[in-house]
Amino acid sequence: RAFIIESWSGGGSFTLDRISRGTVRSKLICISIFGTIQPAKIIPPIRKAKSETGNDGLLLRFQLTTYPDSVKWDYIDKAPNLTAQGRAFKLIRSLAEMDFRELDGVQSEADGIPYMRFSDEAGELFKAWITELETQKLRNSDDSATLIEHLGKYRSLMPTLALIFHLLEIADGKQSGNVSIQATLQAAQWCEYLETHARRIYGMADDQTARAAGNLVKKIKEGKLEDNFTAREVHRKGWELLTEIETVNGALTDLVEANWLR
Secondary structure, X not given: OHHHHHXXXXXEEXXXXXXXXXXXXXXXXXXXXOOOXXXXXXXXXXXXXXXXXXXXXXXXXXXXXXXXXXXXXXXXXXXXXXXXXXHHHHHHHHHHHOOHHHOOOOEEXXXXXXXOOEOHHHHHHHHHXXXXXXXXXXXXXXXXXXXXXXXXXXXXXXXXHHHXXXXXXXXXXXXXXXXXXXXXXXXXXXXXXXXXHHHHHHHHHHHHHHHHHHHHHHHHHOOOXXXXXXXXXXXXXXXXXXXXXHHHXXXXXXXXXXXXXX
């Protein structure tokens, strides 16, 4: 966890001490993680992130997380778009082989990391965007502290995406120079899209706990639990929505607050 947290920004370092290999120091570490996870598995980390003592910032770093909609299923037997596939591979190869220091508009600081600036138009757009983020979403909001903290990382997410989109345009031979207004606008739209998914994902833990509490009430009414039962007993039953101990504890807490249990 510490390694992933430290490697999020691309500017951190990490030291590993092993008896056989000695001390290994890594500078400017940066990790990209890509994959999927079942909704039930992510509930406990979300609940931990929402607690005052359990939030170490790990979950907040997965900023591109989406929760796909359930859509009507149709059987499709269609050949892949080989033209688009070839173009994508070409762009990825170009980025992998690109010497960023040779690009127009690239500058370098003392730490050796090359960087680019916004164009004048893009800079004005970013200024308006971050002003709205700071004044409306981070300071005058009724959202949970965890969601506000998550959205606070959009301060870097938006320009990061803008740079990525701009570099893709350069690799495709369509742009050069400072980060374009088109890439910046696209990044702002992506942040708006990702915010809707973040709200759904963080809200999912509350929904899951409420439904788990309702299921536990049903079991209590049916007499399937004796007085003085423990959370461990509930967990061992393996009832629907009550298979994770963290969800069981959350459901029990909700029922205590509702005066169903003591």
